[in-house]
Amino acid sequence: IEVARRCGRRLDIAGIIQDEEYFRTEVAPHVDGQRVRYLGAVDADARAEVLGGAHALLHLIDFDEPFGYSVVEALACGTPVIANARGSMDELITHGHNGFLVDDIGSAVTAPR
Known part of the structure; x- marks a missing residue:
């Protein structure tokens, strides 16, 4: 949310709430239907439309993802991924080519510019 806010971009959040x-406490207070929208769980067709129309997929998780399925889905739609440089992300993302590997919010904000 902070990355999108600092970039001046709308953030669409899709998926189940785990x-x-x-x-x-952390997400819902920011959802306003305009700058931050929660789309809920989306089916395969809607997912392709959402990912394909996105400026980027933000995959800024705080654990070592062994395989990022949403990352692969975004890349298959031609959408670049901005991800924390940890876990398997360097196996999926070539920095500056199909996405950006970042270390913190500041580098995520400047990555797509």
Whole structure:
């Protein structure tokens, strides 16, 4: 949310909520239907449309992802991925080619510019 805000871009959040408490306290207060939108779970057709129309996929997770399925889906749609440089991300993303590997919010903000 902070990256999108600092970039002056709308953020669409899609998918199931895995941690209800985190969503309720950290995400929901920012969802305003305009700058931050929660789309809920989306089916395969809608997912391709959302990912294909996105400026980028933000994959800024705080654990070592062994395989990022949403990352592969975005890349298949031609959408670049901005991801934390950890886990398997360097196996999927070539920095500056199909996305950006970042270390913090500041580098995520400047990555797509």
